[in-house]
Amino acid sequence: MKKIQSTCNYCSLACNLDFIVENGKIERIIPTVDYPVNKGFSCIKGLRLDRQQQVYKPSSLPRLKKADGTFEHTSWNQAVEQTAGKLTEIVEKYGPESVAAISTGQLPLEEMALLGHVLRNYLKANVDGNTRLCMATSVVAHKQSFGFDAPPYTLNDFELSDTIILIGANPVVAHPIAWGRIRANKIEGKKVIVIDPRQSETAQRADYHYPLKAKSDIKLFYILANVLIGEGWIDETYIENHTENFEAFKEFVADYPLDIAEEETNLTKEQVLELATLIHEGKNVSFWWTMGINQGYEAVRSEQGIINLALMTGNMGRPGTGANSLTGQSNAMGSRIFSNTAGLYGGGDYDNPVRRQAVANALEIEESLLPTKPTLPYNVIIEKIIAGEIKALWVVSTNPRHSWTNNKTFQEAMDKLDLFIVQDIYDDTDSSADCDVFFPVVSGVKKEGTYINTERRLSALRPVLEREEIERTDFEVFFKMGEALGMGPLLDNWKTPEDVFNLMKKCSKGMPCDITGIEYDALPNSRGIQWPFREGELLKEDERRLFEDGNYYTPSKKAKFIFEEPLENPIPLSEEFPYVFNTGRGTVGQWHTQTRTREIEEVRGAVSEGAYVYLNEKLADDLGINNQEIIEISSINGESSLFQAILSNTVAYNEIYAPIHYVETNTLTPSLYDSYSKEPSYKTTPVQIVKGVTKNEANKN
Ligand SMILES: Nc1nc2c(c(=O)[nH]1)N[C@H]1C(S)=C(S)[C@@H](COP(=O)(O)OP(=O)(O)OC[C@H]3O[C@@H](n4cnc5c(=O)[nH]c(N)nc54)[C@H](O)[C@@H]3O)O[C@H]1N2
Ligand SMILES: Nc1nc2c(c(=O)[nH]1)N[C@H]1C(S)=C(S)[C@@H](COP(=O)(O)OP(=O)(O)OC[C@H]3O[C@@H](n4cnc5c(=O)[nH]c(N)nc54)[C@H](O)[C@@H]3O)O[C@H]1N2
Ligand code: SF4
Numbered sequence: 001m002k003k004i005q006s007t008c009n010y011c012s013l014a015c016n017l018d019f020i021v022e023n024g025k026i027e028r029i030i031p032t033v034d035y036p037v038n039k040g041f042s043c044i045k046g047l048r049l050d051r052q053q054q055v056y057k058p059s060s061l062p063r064l065k066k067a068d069g070t071f072e073h074t075s076w077n078q079a080v081e082q083t084a085g086k087l088t089e090i091v092e093k094y095g096p097e098s099v100a101a102i103s104t105g106q107l108p109l110e111e112m113a114l115l116g117h118v119l120r121n122y123l124k125a126n127v128d129g130n131t132r133l134c135m136a137t138s139v140v141a142h143k144q145s146f147g148f149d150a151p152p153y154t155l156n157d158f159e160l161s162d163t164i165i166l167i168g169a170n171p172v173v174a175h176p177i178a179w180g181r182i183r184a185n186k187i188e189g190k191k192v193i194v195i196d197p198r199q200s201e202t203a204q205r206a207d208y209h210y211p212l213k214a215k216s217d218i219k220l221f222y223i224l225a226n227v228l229i230g231e232g233w234i235d236e237t238y239i240e241n242h243t244e245n246f247e248a249f250k251e252f253v254a255d256y257p258l259d260i261a262e263e264e265t266n267l268t269k270e271q272v273l274e275l276a277t278l279i280h281e282g283k284n285v286s287f288w289w290t291m292g293i294n295q296g297y298e299a300v301r302s303e304q305g306i307i308n309l310a311l312m313t314g315n316m317g318r319p320g321t322g323a324n325s326l327t328g329q330s331n332a333m334g335s336r337i338f339s340n341t342a343g344l345y346g347g348g349d350y351d352n353p354v355r356r357q358a359v360a361n362a363l364e365i366e367e368s369l370l371p372t373k374p375t376l377p378y379n380v381i382i383e384k385i386i387a388g389e390i391k392a393l394w395v396v397s398t399n400p401r402h403s404w405t406n407n408k409t410f411q412e413a414m415d416k417l418d419l420f421i422v423q424d425i426y427d428d429t430d431s432s433a434d435c436d437v438f439f440p441v442v443s444g445v446k447k448e449g450t451y452i453n454t455e456r457r458l459s460a461l462r463p464v465l466e467r468e469e470i471e472r473t474d475f476e477v478f479f480k481m482g483e484a485l486g487m488g489p490l491l492d493n494w495k496t497p498e499d500v501f502n503l504m505k506k507c508s509k510g511m512p513c514d515i516t517g518i519e520y521d522a523l524p525n526s527r528g529i530q531w532p533f534r535e536g537e538l539l540k541e542d543e544r545r546l547f548e549d550g551n552y553y554t555p556s557k558k559a560k561f562i563f564e565e566p567l568e569n570p571i572p573l574s575e576e577f578p579y580v581f582n583t584g585r586g587t588v589g590q591w592h593t594q595t596r597t598r599e600i601e602e603v604r605g606a607v608s609e610g611a612y613v614y615l616n617e618k619l620a621d622d623l624g625i626n627n628q629e630i631i632e633i634s635s636i637n638g639e640s641s642l643f644q645a646i647l648s649n650t651v652a653y654n655e656i657y658a659p660i661h662y663v664e665t666n667t668l669t670p671s672l673y674d675s676y677s678k679e680p681s682y683k684t685t686p687v688q689i690v691k692g693v694t695k696n697e698a699n700k701n
């Protein structure tokens, strides 16, 4: 019997788990007791990581679609050679920008880095990630306000904060171990505050819930700032020493008096004043946000609204404080910094000559091999496929036919492609079922690499089970494709995950995310280690936050107040579409498009098989809709879908909540994006309810 400590590769907490393995089988999974993130706890997804590729195991050989539409399995060599040949042909005919890939924050950083080397450095193709659907707004907000994409906190701040403000975040469902950390907070009089239009599972357990009008957050933050300034509840010393642009901000928010609160946010003056008072009275106030803020048409500025509140009240850099964005996927943080998609490895812009040279030196390549500009964003990639400009797409570890906004547009793109490659652990997903080339790979329990979690902690993914000879990891597929594309010596330093880790270490030197002090071999069986950790440094504490000295990564070392006149909602409610269609996570056991979690018996038995929405009881009564009735919802995007109506007063009268785990949900979401980051505005679509769906129609769908 062996015990192997590894990392859960679902959510961004990246809990550590001890796998007990006997005779090539995982006998038991026990949350690692001595790991600072999860301290002996985990959720059901981690505990059932053995349930992957068990019931739904694709052939371990690649699958190619033939001209007549049927499929055949071929050897790895044949599939890789043929696919590389086709890619080369397309590049020669239409140029490198006719090829694109969409990757993920769910692969270890070594795999992402290698994909970035093959496709971005060598092929000059565009590569974006599903992190665009998730974190792009936070990346931009951090860069502009702090000077680097640097979430400042450690998870321990959940336990050290006396006033925890969760904004558009539902950790009871989405980050259960983070919620566990909040519950472990024993500070007397601690307050948990939720800002969410919906009475989420977290709001139900909080001390205060502010059910604001969807997407009015930015106005709420400006009004709060105005009140805090008016009352003198600000930290002038901190503002003076560590921030810039406050005077302009002060002048700007003067136009946001308390009087407009009710009209603009649906919260009463008293509620907003109460919230301002809670912020003022808290000694260590922490602000946490996730997708309720990130996924909006003006998300970057909304996030900066939160950052401004933390800065002006001096709630930064001290234990239990911070303007803290939680990430989503296990390696979202790694993909942000080490994927060579939107910035150079280790951070820095493609047009920064000093960084370009440093990265080229670290990789021992010509500087000219590095891309000269950030990737085209996800939405533009899809638009260019539909326009016929991008001919080949390689989708790795993501399922966009389901998860992409206005997801029928992805179907349209799939139908247009000359070459559609999907690399997944399942061959029957909405995206992989009909692709031209399917590369089957093993799941995380059979490979190695490094994850960077939401608090910047690096931890080791270890092979728990042995691989069969024909089974491949993502790393091997990328490497073989690189060889077949003709990279030759350009792959010499990239042969193993450890090689790539060492290259990334070198790229990070001198950057805020410096990891030069971390040895690849030191990560397994460790407590993980947060960046930065520089060569020669001694680890004094293994739960560290940034900005303790008040110095930021901007040229002036000061954080910036950034603000802007709020936009008019580009797609407001109307008589035709009078309800807000809100979307998000449904249950702890369901993960995104459910390809993996469908294999967990306990989850399958407990969740709805078909798509459903939560509908307010009074609304249902007014429309004559019964509990569990099938209704049709039509959207401003021109599409409609059927859902089972579950009556619940957790949603307001004009709000409908749809879990994202069903493909029907994103049929209705719009092609609308945050202007700075191009992250989709997933959470507030105007819709209408069409009644009178017959059982037959319901079954047809
Ligand atoms: N079980 C499970 N856990 C997961 C995942 C999963 O699929 N399943 N996915 C992981 C990933 S990748 C991510 S990104 C995270 C997401 O984690 P969260 O962001 O916490 O999850 P969501 O349910 O998407 O959205 C959170 C809340 O935003 C609210 N919201 C909607 N509109 C607004 C608004 O205008 N203002 C405010 N203030 N709130 C609003 C919604 O009502 C919802 O309750 O979860 C991670 N964890
Ligand atoms: N309406 C709405 N839509 C949303 C959201 C929302 O809140 N509302 N949230 C968005 C967010 S935050 C996110 S992160 C996305 C998530 O959307 P996706 O990334 O599309 O969702 P997943 O189901 O996690 O897809 C991961 C795929 O990778 C496969 N896979 C698992 N492990 C491996 C591996 O080791 N290698 C390979 N090659 N494949 C593997 C899985 O089988 C699965 O097909 O959805 C977004 N979509
Ligand atoms: S909380 Fe997240 S990382 Fe931890 S076990 Fe659950 S899914 Fe895995």
Ligand SMILES: [Mo]
Pocket (backbone or CB within 6 Å): 133, 134, 135, 327, 328, 329
């Ligand atoms: Mo996400």
